[in-house]
Each structure stands twice: as C-alpha cells, then as structure tokens.
Amino acid sequence: MTSVRTPLLRAAVAFACAAAVSAPALASDLRIGVASEATSIDPHFHNLGPNNQVASQIFDRLINQGDRQQLQPGLAVSWKPIDNTTWEFKLREGVTFHDGSPFTADDVLCTFARAPEVPNSPASFSTYIKGKTFKKVDDFTVHVTTDEPYPTMANDLSVIPVISDEVGCGATTADFNDGKAAMGTGPFKFVEYVPGDRIVLAANEDYWGGRPEWDKVTIKPIKAGPSRVAALLAGDVDMISGVPTTDIGTLKETKGIVLSQGVSNRVIYLHVDQFREDSPFVKANGGGDIKNPLLDQKVRLAISKAISRELIRDRVMEGLSIPAGQLLPDGFFGVSDKLKPEAYDPEGAKALLAEAGVPDGFELTIHGPNDRYINDAKIVEGIAQMLTRVGIKTKVETMPRSVYFKRASTGGEGGLPEFSLILVGWGAGSGEASSPLRSLIATYDKEKGMGAANRGRHSDAKVDELVEQALKTVDDGKRAALLAEATERAMANLAIIPIHYQVNTWASREGIVYTPRSDEYTLAHYARSQ
Structure with a gap:
C-alpha cells in the first residue's frame, strides 16, 4: 500500500476488516451518506x-x-x-x-x-x-x-x-x-x-x-462525521464519504466494512485581503485602526512561515494530508518541480513582521467553514493558534458553508468579499493548473471571466500575461512551462497561502467497492457491487 503521505497515491486502497457489523443482503438500492x-x-x-x-x-x-x-x-x-x-x-x-x-x-x-x-x-x-x-x-x-x-x-x-x-x-x-x-x-x-x-x-x-x-x-x-460513521455501522446507509480521520483506524478493524482512499486535487489554502487599505477584520493591537498589513508580501510570508503544515497533518488530519507548496499535487499538468511547502519557521515569521513595520503584530480574525472540508474548523483553529504565537493575535469565526461562501464572495460593502483572511479549498475542475490559476490567482475581471473565485483580489499583470499566454499555447510542453512559471511567481508573492492537499476516504459495506476520484466526487455509478 502506498503511504498516504506521498503525493503519488492514485488508486483505490481497499482494506478488508475484522469485527462485526450487522449487514442485510445487498439490494438494488444504494444509500449514500455525504459530508x-x-x-x-x-x-x-x-x-x-x-x-x-x-x-x-x-x-x-x-x-x-x-x-x-x-x-x-x-x-x-x-x-x-x-x-x-x-x-x-x-x-x-x-x-x-x-x-x-x-x-x-x-x-x-x-x-x-x-x-x-x-x-x-x-x-x-x-x-x-x-x-x-x-x-x-x-x-x-x-x-x-x-x-x-x-x-x-x-x-x-x-x-x-x-x-x-x-x-x-x-x-x-x-x-x-x-x-x-x-x-x-x-x-x-x-x-x-x-x-x-x-x-x-x-x-x-x-x-x-x-x-x-x-x-x-x-x-x-450527514454533516457530522461521527453520525455518518454511526449511520453506516447501523445499516442506515450503504456508503459514506468523508470518513473522519479519527475513525479510520477503527473502521479498518471492523468486519463488514471496506475503506477506499485517494489523493485529491483539492488544495486547502488561505485567501488574504490584498486590495483594501482598511480591511474589516484587521485591527491594531488594542482594537484601533491600522493600514492593512496583509497588503505587504512580507506579512503574508510571515503568516505562511508561522504555519506548521506537518503539525496540521499529524495532529489535525491524523496523517491524512500532504503539505502543499503550490496549487496542485505532483503528477498534474502544469505543476512546478521547483516549489516546496513553506518550512515552519516561527522566528523567521517574527523577523518578517518586524521588517514589515509591525514588530508587535496586530489583531486579526480568520474565517472559515465548519462543514465543507475535512476537519475545516479544526484547521482554522490550529492556524489561529500558530499565528497568535508569532504575534498576530488571531480570533476564529467559522460558520456553515451555506452562509460562509456568500459572505466570503460578496458579503462586504459594495458586494465585495467580506473577510480579511479565510480558509478555502479548490479542486481543479479541469484537472490541470490553469483551473486554479484562472479562478483563484488571475486578476478579478467579470467580463473576461477571470479571477471568479479570487476572494483576496490578488492582482499581478505578469501572472495574468503568463496565464493568458499559456491558454493559447498549443504545444503541451511549452504550455506546462508557462503554467509552472505563473504558479512560481504567484507563490513567491503569496497570492494565496497553500496549506495541504486532502487525502479522501470512503467507507462502504462489504460487497460494495468505490473507486476514489481525484475530484472527490461521490458518484453512485462509481460504486460497484461484488
């Protein structure tokens, strides 16, 4: 079995399991519990x-x-x-x-x-x-x-x-x-x-x-992970997506349950307010006004250095994530072989904050969903603690995605993004690097259809030029190189702050096998009876 910590885990990994689950005979109906x-x-x-x-x-x-x-x-x-x-x-x-x-x-x-x-x-x-x-x-x-x-x-x-x-x-x-x-x-x-x-x-x-x-x-x-597991074990559903990381070990040992795992193309990342001098959830120490420090690349880099992606992987994700340094994991078209996850360096983060003119830090609220990504609220809480340790005193506010995404996109004054620092995820719908580059990184332009999910409003004319050039370059090798160059420039400027790639787990009753998909979709026609 390939380790889930390597980015090349591709195929389904089925685990036969050993204690008892009451399981009625399979029928022609399929009941799926989704996260x-x-x-x-x-x-x-x-x-x-x-x-x-x-x-x-x-x-x-x-x-x-x-x-x-x-x-x-x-x-x-x-x-x-x-x-x-x-x-x-x-x-x-x-x-x-x-x-x-x-x-x-x-x-x-x-x-x-x-x-x-x-x-x-x-x-x-x-x-x-x-x-x-x-x-x-x-x-x-x-x-x-x-x-x-x-x-x-x-x-x-x-x-x-x-x-x-x-x-x-x-x-x-x-x-x-x-x-x-x-x-x-x-x-x-x-x-x-x-x-x-x-x-x-x-x-x-x-x-x-x-x-x-x-x-x-x-x-x-079934929003709550433990409830999804309970529904599977009770026979209320035949298959579940989003198996909680804390339950994987137990389910491996449960007779009558089969697990399937696969690396996702979804990057979990932070979008940072890069367009307002007065950012609504950034304050000076003590709560006063402050010019938005997130506009400074050094502050964004400090935030990235303050985050231990390995600690999130080991403590929050139970080993089931891959620290990210760019928009897609290895093996996808247009990724760069030069980019690595930012190393955890809290002292370097403090030094960068001093260089940026905020040696004592500032106050910040990080927003995120609590029902969209694997352990999303826990990730937000962990990041807040890490930022607080380097002097960025960070509060947490999470909410259901039904409220969160609308506010994150258009909840601010004039229909602008509302928040200052947000946790989000992006799966490359087209399966290659132009998808996140166009949607998350490119300058927001409704008429061109670019930057549609650029909630931080990062803007770099050179990145835009590279992406546009890639999109009209027929030669695959040259196009891949242009996408990689655009990614490298965007990551150097911290257009977004990548955290990790998800590793997804499905569980089903014995006799049903699910083929994992890199887009994370749970599709009934990918579930087969045996």
Missing part, C-alpha cells in the same frame, strides 16, 4: 464540489472525466481543432433527455449561453465559457471559436453540465430544485430533493452509456 450537501439541483447555480457531484449523476457533459480526470467522450463523441481558432465537436446521436426529448446541438448552445448568467450565483462557470463563441453547424456538430488559439478547450468544456433547451435553458434555479427543469441525459433521473434531508435518484433505463447498476439512489447529507 457536504448540495445547495441546488441547478447544475449552473454554483460551481461547488457538492453541487457538481450531484449534477454529474443527472447531467452529462460534452466531455466526461474519469477517476483521475482523464478526458472521455460524453455527449461529444469526438473533438478536434479544425483551424487555429476553431474547435469542432461531433455530438452523440440517439441520446434522449430524461423526459424523452432528443439531444441536439440546440441544447449545447443554450447551455453555454445560460451557464455564466445564472442569477445570484455565488461562483459561476464563467471562467470556462467567456471568450468562446458557440455555433451550430448541424444537429450533431458544434463549432466553438475563440479570438486566439485555445488548446485547453476540451478541458474547459468537460466541467459544464449540459441541460435541455426545451425545459432547462429558460428555467429558474427554483424550477430545477422542484424537479420541473431537472431533465438531464445522465445515468440517473431526478426523483426528489428535500433540502437538508435527501436527494433521490432513479436509474435511467435508456442511458446511452448503459443502464446503471442501482435502481434507486438516496443521497443523504
């Missing part, structure tokens, strides 16, 4: 892992992604550039939506018109769509044009769920949530959505990829 609940059935409302996870079971994409995010034919059977600025997509014929209506190029065009424009979206898919023009050639051929060569076209279009022109493209988010518009072409049909309680799906008998194994799938959000 994070989707906030909508609308596949374009929020580019968020739990939402995308549900959407992937109801809706297909033009190009689907395998367990390591390798590109696979979906609603497009082939794709290729036909000149320097045009890609041609040949669509799959004979596919029907869940209501029986046929899939054609019209559905593709309306999908990509709607996806970046959903009202009140906390984080849209605009990054992947802006700058592209979609043209119907015939019912099963679509051309996508850009102003300049665009080699990552297939990666971009592999993240957008395709909806029905007939019932979906003119629908509201509420129409999807009550099922009226939730007509996809995916392996499962929408049956029911009860927020806070369950999402129920049924097998799509006519799925072009073959009928799924499970007749009925019930996805139950």
Whole structure:
C-alpha cells in the first residue's frame, strides 16, 4: 500500500476488516451518506464540489472525466481543432433527455449561453465559457471559436453540465430544485430533493452509456462525521464519504466494512485581503485602526512561515494530508518541480513582521467553514493558534458553508468579499493548473471571466500575461512551462497561502467497492457491487 503521505497515491486502497457489523443482503438500492450537501439541483447555480457531484449523476457533459480526470467522450463523441481558432465537436446521436426529448446541438448552445448568467450565483462557470463563441453547424456538430488559439478547450468544456433547451435553458434555479427543469441525459433521473434531508435518484433505463447498476439512489447529507460513521455501522446507509480521520483506524478493524482512499486535487489554502487599505477584520493591537498589513508580501510570508503544515497533518488530519507548496499535487499538468511547502519557521515569521513595520503584530480574525472540508474548523483553529504565537493575535469565526461562501464572495460593502483572511479549498475542475490559476490567482475581471473565485483580489499583470499566454499555447510542453512559471511567481508573492492537499476516504459495506476520484466526487455509478 502506498503511504498516504506521498503525493503519488492514485488508486483505490481497499482494506478488508475484522469485527462485526450487522449487514442485510445487498439490494438494488444504494444509500449514500455525504459530508457536504448540495445547495441546488441547478447544475449552473454554483460551481461547488457538492453541487457538481450531484449534477454529474443527472447531467452529462460534452466531455466526461474519469477517476483521475482523464478526458472521455460524453455527449461529444469526438473533438478536434479544425483551424487555429476553431474547435469542432461531433455530438452523440440517439441520446434522449430524461423526459424523452432528443439531444441536439440546440441544447449545447443554450447551455453555454445560460451557464455564466445564472442569477445570484455565488461562483459561476464563467471562467470556462467567456471568450468562446458557440455555433451550430448541424444537429450533431458544434463549432466553438475563440479570438486566439485555445488548446485547453476540451478541458474547459468537460466541467459544464449540459441541460435541455426545451425545459432547462429558460428555467429558474427554483424550477430545477422542484424537479420541473431537472431533465438531464445522465445515468440517473431526478426523483426528489428535500433540502437538508435527501436527494433521490432513479436509474435511467435508456442511458446511452448503459443502464446503471442501482435502481434507486438516496443521497443523504450527514454533516457530522461521527453520525455518518454511526449511520453506516447501523445499516442506515450503504456508503459514506468523508470518513473522519479519527475513525479510520477503527473502521479498518471492523468486519463488514471496506475503506477506499485517494489523493485529491483539492488544495486547502488561505485567501488574504490584498486590495483594501482598511480591511474589516484587521485591527491594531488594542482594537484601533491600522493600514492593512496583509497588503505587504512580507506579512503574508510571515503568516505562511508561522504555519506548521506537518503539525496540521499529524495532529489535525491524523496523517491524512500532504503539505502543499503550490496549487496542485505532483503528477498534474502544469505543476512546478521547483516549489516546496513553506518550512515552519516561527522566528523567521517574527523577523518578517518586524521588517514589515509591525514588530508587535496586530489583531486579526480568520474565517472559515465548519462543514465543507475535512476537519475545516479544526484547521482554522490550529492556524489561529500558530499565528497568535508569532504575534498576530488571531480570533476564529467559522460558520456553515451555506452562509460562509456568500459572505466570503460578496458579503462586504459594495458586494465585495467580506473577510480579511479565510480558509478555502479548490479542486481543479479541469484537472490541470490553469483551473486554479484562472479562478483563484488571475486578476478579478467579470467580463473576461477571470479571477471568479479570487476572494483576496490578488492582482499581478505578469501572472495574468503568463496565464493568458499559456491558454493559447498549443504545444503541451511549452504550455506546462508557462503554467509552472505563473504558479512560481504567484507563490513567491503569496497570492494565496497553500496549506495541504486532502487525502479522501470512503467507507462502504462489504460487497460494495468505490473507486476514489481525484475530484472527490461521490458518484453512485462509481460504486460497484461484488
């Protein structure tokens, strides 16, 4: 078994286990307990892992992604550039939506018109769509044009769920949530959505990829880790995601339980307010006003040096995380071989604070979710303690993600990000480095669709230039080098402060095997009975 502390752990690791669990015979129904609940059935409302996870079971994409995010034919059977600025997509014929209506190029065009424009979206898919023009050639051929060569076209279009022109493209988010518009072409049909309680799906008998194994799938959000484990052991669910790190050892020894683990592409990181001189949650010692010290690269570096990623791994994550020095772990396209996690150096952090003119530190509040990432609230608390030790007196405020992300994105004055220092995670939807670079690091530009999740509003024209150049460089080697250079520059300037990459664990009843995915999705069609 490959150690979970190495970044090259890729495949499922199954553990056969040794005490007793009462287990009724497997049925054709699958009940899944998930750690994070989707906030909508609308596949374009929020580019968020739990939402995308549900959407992937109801809706297909033009190009689907395998367990390591390798590109696979979906609603497009082939794709290729036909000149320097045009890609041609040949669509799959004979596919029907869940209501029986046929899939054609019209559905593709309306999908990509709607996806970046959903009202009140906390984080849209605009990054992947802006700058592209979609043209119907015939019912099963679509051309996508850009102003300049665009080699990552297939990666971009592999993240957008395709909806029905007939019932979906003119629908509201509420129409999807009550099922009226939730007509996809995916392996499962929408049956029911009860927020806070369950999402129920049924097998799509006519799925072009073959009928799924499970007749009925019930996805139950169970926020508390111990409650998810208890539900599995009691037989209330058949599989759970997000196994708490503290329970993994016990479950390994439990007869009738199988664990599967895999390294995620998700980096857990800090976004830092880099655009306001008066940052709302930064104060001088004693509570007075102070010019935002987070604008200073030396202060951001001090924060990074004050954090022991190894201590977080060992004490908070029970060994199940990989300290991070950049946006993606080793093995993904566009990562740099020059970047390492920042070494823990509290004395160096204090020296940097002195150099930055705040030798006695300052007061700060760190915000984070308490129900989104593995041990997220504990990580926030641990970071606060470490910062306090070097003189940055840090308070903690965590909240449910349903409140957190909206405030973090638009909760401030004038619709700006509200917080000063936040814990967030990002999984590269396209499976390569341009995804986090465009979304987290690039200068926020709504019109260009860049920096859509740049809640710290970091801005570096040189990084923008490198990313834009990479996005139009056809040669893979040159493009990878440009992405690596952009990453190196962003990390040197502490555009974000990476903490670690998650290692994810699923547990299932004996007789069900789950194939882990690097995007962390829990998908019913990746669970197989034995």
